[in-house]
Amino acid sequence: MSNKTKTKTEKALKIIPSDSFIQSRLLYIEAMVELVKHPRLLSLCRHVINDVRFQKCTAARGRHQSYDGGLVVHTAEVLEAALLIAKSKHLKINFDILVTAIIFHDYGKIWDYEKVKNGEYKYTPHQKLIRHLSRSYAEFIKLNEVYSLGAGGLLFDKPGKPCEIDDVIIQQISHCILAHHGRQEWRSACEPQTTEAFII
Numbered sequence: 001m002s003n004k005t006k007t008k009t010e011k012a013l014k015i016i017p018s019d020s021f022i023q024s025r026l027l028y029i030e031a032m033v034e035l036v037k038h039p040r041l042l043s044l045c046r047h048v049i050n051d052v053r054f055q056k057c058t059a060a061r062g063r064h065q066s067y068d069g070g071l072v073v074h075t076a077e078v079l080e081a082a083l084l085i086a087k088s089k090h091l092k093i094n095f096d097i098l099v100t101a102i103i104f105h106d107y108g109k110i111w112d113y114e115k116v117k118n119g120e121y122k123y124t125p126h127q128k129l130i131r132h133l134s135r136s137y138a139e140f141i142k143l144n145e146v147y148s149l150g151a152g153g154l155l156f157d158k159p160g161k162p163c164e165i166d167d168v169i170i171q172q173i174s175h176c177i178l179a180h181h182g183r184q185e186w187r188s189a190c191e192p193q194t195t196e197a198f199i200i
Contacts, residue, residue: 022069025076026055032079033103036096040165041173043147044140045103053110058121061113066121071109078102082199091195097169098196101176105200108135137177144170176200 026049033045048054059070079102086093112127112135126135144165172194179192180200192198 016067017069017073019069022072025069026072028076029072029079029103032083032099036099038096038165038169040144040147041096041100041169044143045100047143047147048103048107051107051110054107057110058113058115059106059109061121061123068115071106075102075106078105078200085199091199093195093199094169094172097172097176098199101173101180101196101200104136104140104173105177105180106132106136107139108132108137111135133178133181137174140174140177141170172196 029049033042033049036042036045055072056068057071058066058068059074060066064070064074079099082098082102085091086095086098108130109132111130112124112132113121114124116122148165175190175192175194176197179190179197183191192200
């Protein structure tokens with residue numbers, strides 16, 4: 001079978017989930033996000049999953065979940081698998097770090113892909129120059145700064161005391177995002193050094 005024929009055959013066999021299935025995956029993500037305890041991290045996660053671009057974006061051009069809503073399905077699959085691993089009694093996991101990092105890990109893909117007239121996706125200049133991994137990290141840092149200034153309403157631990165977040169937590173989540181490709185030869189910015197990063 002020629003590469004050209006194989007490509008056509010693969011496209012013909014491509015299975016695209018129903019809108020209701022994709023919506024069910026989004027509801028699963030939302031349910032897990034609502035278990036995040038830290039108010040700032042909860043707000044950051046809500047920001048991502050409420051972003052219509054996140055809800056509609058593909059997860060890839062052709063390798064996996066390459067359809068509208070694919071990023072939601074992919075994120076739900078990673079989240080579900082990670083939480084199953086995290087149940088091991090031998091692992092000490094920070095739930096907030098794990099969930100927040102997974103929500104953000106591929107968020108940058110909304111800048112990597114553009115849908116063309118035939119319904120397929122093409123790479124954007126952003127994908128060639130910056131790529132989603134770097135953008136996901138940048139968006140996490142930017143949004144954390146924005147929400148620290150009170151975006152969407154000020155967050156308070158106690159009356160008159162703005163909600164703070166430890167820099168160590170920010171670093172841990174950042175590391176998970178930057179390390180989620182696993183190896184540097186796989187375009188990971190760094191290799192996993194924490195339990196949460198290894199799981200993702």
